[in-house]
Amino acid sequence: MKTYNILIITDHTNHSVQNSVYVMASEFPNHELVASVDIASLGIPQNESFLEDRNTSTLWVNPVDTSFQFTEDGTFFYNNLTEKSIEAYDFVWLRLPPPLSSAQLTFLKEVCQQQVVINNPSGIEIAGTKKYLLNFPQLCAPMQLCTTVDDIIDFTEKHEEIVLKPINSYGGKGIVKLDRENVWEGNKLLSKLDFFNELHKNPFEYLAVKFLKNVHEGDKRIVVINGEILGATLRMPASDSWLCNISSGGTPADTIITPEELEMVHTVNPFLKKLGIAMYGLDTLTNDAGKRILSEINVTSVGGVYQFHQKEGRPPVQKAVNELLNFFIEKANEN
Numbered sequence: 001m002k003t004y005n006i007l008i009i010t011d012h013t014n015h016s017v018q019n020s021v022y023v024m025a026s027e028f029p030n031h032e033l034v035a036s037v038d039i040a041s042l043g044i045p046q047n048e049s050f051l052e053d054r055n056t057s058t059l060w061v062n063p064v065d066t067s068f069q070f071t072e073d074g075t076f077f078y079n080n081l082t083e084k085s086i087e088a089y090d091f092v093w094l095r096l097p098p099p100l101s102s103a104q105l106t107f108l109k110e111v112c113q114q115q116v117v118i119n120n121p122s123g124i125e126i127a128g129t130k131k132y133l134l135n136f137p138q139l140c141a142p143m144q145l146c147t148t149v150d151d152i153i154d155f156t157e158k159h160e161e162i163v164l165k166p167i168n169s170y171g172g173k174g175i176v177k178l179d180r181e182n183v184w185e186g187n188k189l190l191s192k193l194d195f196f197n198e199l200h201k202n203p204f205e206y207l208a209v210k211f212l213k214n215v216h217e218g219d220k221r222i223v224v225i226n227g228e229i230l231g232a233t234l235r236m237p238a239s240d241s242w243l244c245n246i247s248s249g250g251t252p253a254d255t256i257i258t259p260e261e262l263e264m265v266h267t268v269n270p271f272l273k274k275l276g277i278a279m280y281g282l283d284t285l286t287n288d289a290g291k292r293i294l295s296e297i298n299v300t301s302v303g304g305v306y307q308f309h310q311k312e313g314r315p316p317v318q319k320a321v322n323e324l325l326n327f328f329i330e331k332a333n334e335n
Contacts, residue, residue: 003035004328005088007061007115010095012077013043017070020305020320021095026068027314027321034325037064038084041077042096051100054107057086091328092117098170098300100124116331118324119299120276127275127299130167130207135271139264139294141287142210149196152208156180161211166204170300177211209295214286219295220255222282223304226323227269230316231308232257252307260284260292268297278327279320 006028010021021039028037038061042050046060060081068076086092092115094108105121112121126132133140142159145167146152156162156178166174176185176195183190215237223230234255261284272280281304283296308316 001032003033004090004325005035006037006091006093007059007084007086007089008037008039008064008093008095009042009059010039011042011097012074013041014097015070015074018303018306019070019095020303022068022070023306023309023317024320024324025064026066027317029065030318031321031325033329038062038082038089039064039068039077041074043074044077044081046081046083051096051104051107054103057111058083059086060084086111087114089115090332091115091325093324094119094121094124095301098128099168100128100300116328116335117276118278118328119280123272123275123277124299127272127277127280127297128168130165130169130296131205132297133207133294136268136294139267140209141212141285141293141295144208146206146208147204149199152178152196152199152206155208159210161213163209163211164206165209167207170298212285212287212293214288214290217286218253218255220261220284220292221298221304222257222261222265222284223279223302223308224265224269224282225279225320226327227265227273228319228323229257229262229265230320230323231304231312232261233304233307254311258292264294268294272297272299276331278324 008021008025025037025039028034040047040059040061042048044060050056050059061084062076062080092112094117102125105125108117109121131145133143134145144151144155146155146164152164161177161179164176164178169175176183181192183192183195218234218236220232220234222232232255234253236251236253264282277299279302281298281302282294283298284292285295287293305317305320
């Protein structure tokens with residue numbers, strides 16, 4: 001039976017105990033198809049230039065075993081280091097925080113030409129922006145790409161209340177809400193004139209989306225690996241907020257998958273699989289008719305597995321690792 005050498009590339013600097021890399025990486029050594037697992041953090045001095053200078057194919061790595069776990073000081077990543085070439089691996093799993101620049105993604109693609117990479121850097125570049133949602137208008141709220149203030153004004157006139165999302169934002173950063181009179185950044189009321197004047201100074205791209213009045217019903221994150229739904233978590237907004245992100249004060253809650261959400265996965269998965277996207281998160285909101293619709297597609301360092309592990313133990317983690325390996329082997333056999 002052929003076995004595989006796996007490299008995980010991450011940056012532990014801003015990790016918390018909830019980062020899925022810990023429960024998943026420590027499960028890989030249990031799998032019969034895994035010969036070895038190493039992890040490289042770009043947060044240590046030896047590796048910090050890897051994506052900055054982009055002139056080496058070697059990294060300082062640590063071997064991962066079943067005892068691998070999060071610590072506040074990240075001591076693990078600084079000890080027991082070995083310098084290895086990426087050529088020593090069959091499979092590279094990227095667990096890097098967004099955003100990744102086009103230059104960084106191109107470098108990762110070039111330096112990993114002989115490896116199967118999850119998620120594929122080219123796929124991340126395509127599907128990792130808000131603009132990718134424009135491929136699925138039937139699943140989403142009314143939306144439009146806005147590159148001028150007139151675009152924003154016209155879209156607001158059509159839908160009265162809208163949300164503007166910077167196309168490369170993540171975690172709720174940079175999102176603003178507008179109506180015909182006002183602009184809000186979170187709960188902070190801004191001058192609409194000042195906001196538009198700032199926009200005139202530099203080129204911009206926003207995905208404008210109709211504001212959904214049922215946002216209080218929460219934002220659901222559905223985690224999918226190799227087309228298989230691993231689970232879902234509902235994130236409820238704070239009582240005084242319209243943002244559901246945990247980083248914006250939202251709180252997690254149990255939930256179920258609706259038929260509409262199953263259809264979303266069945267619709268988007270073939271497109272993402274073709275791009276080399278094995279692990280992704282779909283975010284959904286409730287529209288004004290009471291049905292769940294697609295609001296985000298997340299393809300970079302997708303979380304959620306830790307929460308499923310806390311609730312259900314090892315089985316969802318085992319499934320996650322198994323599906324990643326299935327995807328990897330299928331892609332390796334295509335080459």
